[in-house]
Amino acid sequence: MRYLIKDATIVAMDSAHGAEPFGGDILVEGDRIQEIGDNLSGGGAETIDGRAKLVMPGLTNAHVHSWEAMYKGRYDNLPLELWMLLCYPILGAVPLPPRLIYLRTMIVGMECLKTGVTNVLDDVIEMPGQDLDQLEATFQAYDDLGIRANVSGHIINRPFSETIPFTDELLPDELKAKVSAAPPPSTKFFVELAEEAVSRFHNKKGRLRYVIAPSGPQRCTDDMLIAAYELADKHDMAYHIHILESKIQAVTGHEFYGKTLIGHMNALGALGPRTAIAHSIWVTDEDIRMIADAGSTIVHNAISNQKLSVGIMPYRKIMDAGIPIGLGSDGISTNDTPRIFDVMKAAALLHKVSTPDYPQGPSASEILRAGTINGARTAMIDGDTGSLEAGKKADLIILDMKTLNFTPLNDVRNHLVYCENGSSIEKVMVNGEIVVEGNRLKRVDEAALLEELRGHLPEFKKQHEQLEALNSAFRPAFEEIHKRCCGRDLGINRFSRPPSEWY
Ligand SMILES: [Zn+2]
Known part of the structure; x- marks a missing residue:
């Protein structure tokens, strides 16, 4: 045409x-x-x-998890790790059938398109693990909608108890035994799965791409973090990862590696131009310098960060370092929509209340850049989209x-x-x-797809309520870990009130 x-x-x-x-x-x-x-x-x-x-x-939603679409509007007033217990259950998850994954992805993609998001980076997690049929269902939904999509195979390959500090001390033995019953996937397994995903889904239809997405440095083994970056290089893909979203994660770096999580990534050689860091809230000045030197990018999730009460990203320091910032909704349970117009407004406002030094606030032009061309940059496709150019x-x-x-x-x-x-x-x-x-x-029957999804809800909700009950056993230990980590003085504060006023 x-x-x-x-x-x-x-x-x-x-x-x-x-x-x-x-x-x-x-x-x-x-x-x-x-x-x-x-x-x-x-x-x-x-x-x-x-x-x-x-x-x-068209806008870019540079960080969304379609997995969470089934929990839209379900939770409130929970910090990241306590919310994850319910939304990403550690125990008892059963794989979702591909048709439900297709419908789940559809409701995310439909809302994206209708609100002006033409390019989405969907960091897809499946519990308890992702197979290629499930990944295909996600790609198929985006293909049918006609949206541009970058879809990951989100990977976690460390036992759960090794991803959060103090679990050894605080988790009851019975829970530790249950958690360690299922061994995590090996690096070799993931690399083979990713190679197959590349050959089946990457660079198809001129608008569908596969993305490498280790969940976070503390959730993956060092060899996985390195192998994943090599894969991204080999196939010219984005390398998408969560770093320093919560204060627990800031403490994790010191407890596990004796350095910040950014410092750990840098030492591994896994911080580079392909690396797009979701969140980057609890970064130190030295972390910011390392991110800038590596040519990495950051995806800012201004609404999710507020809802999960994880703190405020140091926006102006990151901008001053010359690091490109894109915008993401984050998952559909922590936003609870993929609309980027909402995120642009929230990001523009959030950083104006961080300081009375008003010129430090974001300008509308900066925010529009984050919602368009810089978002495309974080997905490594700014040569193709994100601006209007011949x-x-x-x-x-x-x-x-x-x-x-x-x-x-x-x-x-x-x-x-x-x-x-x-x-x-x-x-x-x-x-x-x-x-x-x-x-x-124009390409899909929205009402029919919503009706079909609604038909799955009674059974799905019944199952999920059982998972919530089962996994609430972790809650007392997680409450303690949350308080202990928030009480640790790391020399930086990313909440708007000082620690003396927190509780
Ligand atoms: Zn995320």
Whole structure:
């Protein structure tokens, strides 16, 4: 297909314009943007009237876990590790059937597309482990929707008791025995699985990619962290990992390695340009320097971080170090939606309350960069998407500027970050194809898919309530670990109140 968008307001997010709006036409040919300029002639292209319309790159959700979609709206007021007990049960999980995984992924992808997210990095965890049929179901859902997707095989290969400090002392023997009954997968097993995933799913349809995702440095063996980076290098893939999300994780580095988790990754050679670090909240100044020197990136999850009460990322220090920041929703149970318009607003606001030194707060232009081109950078596909430029993939959204969100119209950049919530979107284009028009998904039957998913809920919820009851046995030990780690003085504080006021 060829499209000519005429006389639009364009926010290109390219290096020449950044978030500064300008007027012009956009010619789309096949899956790519052919040209951006004035008075373009389409020569038979379908013309889209761009007057009073804003065209910008589709947003990137650079960190989401579709696994959690079944727990949307289920939990509140739990810190990371206590919430994980319920959402990622340590004991008793049974593999989900691929059809339910397909439907689960669909509800994430459908909401992404309808709210302007054209590129998603889904760090997919399956409990108790992931097989290729399950991974295929996730890829199939994104393929059917027409979205651009980067899908991981999330891997944990250390026994649970070795991933959190003080479990040896605080977990009852009976629970320790149950936890160690199932041995974790070996590095060799994962490398073979990942190689097969690459050959089946990576670089397909011009918009589907596989991503290497060791869960976190403390959740994987050193040889796994290194082998995973070598795999990412070999196949030109992103290397996606959680580091220093909670204070427990900050203490973990000192307890397990005698250094920070970033220092550990750096010593292994697993910190590099492919490394995208989800969170990076409890980083030291030296950690920030190592991340910058390595050319790594950070994915900021401003809403999830607030909901899980893990602390506030040192935004301006990271920006000043020149580290690209993308934005993620994080899992659908800690946000509880993949909408990036929400995350942009939350991120813009969160860092304004961190300090009275107001110029340190994020600007709307910085936030738009994080939600578009820098998000694409964290997934290693900024050469293809994330900005509107001739030669790049045609991944864009068209918004109506006559809505309440844009009236009265002042600074377009501020409207996008502070007023817009996705409801002004008229069209969403991915890979040159219009996949959303007038709030309707063009490739799939949304109502039928939701109805089918609802049919699974009674049985699913019954099973999950049993898992919650079984795993609540860990709670007393985890409460103690949480308090003990939060009480440890590491010389940095990422909460808004000082330790003396915490409890
Ligand atoms: Zn995450």
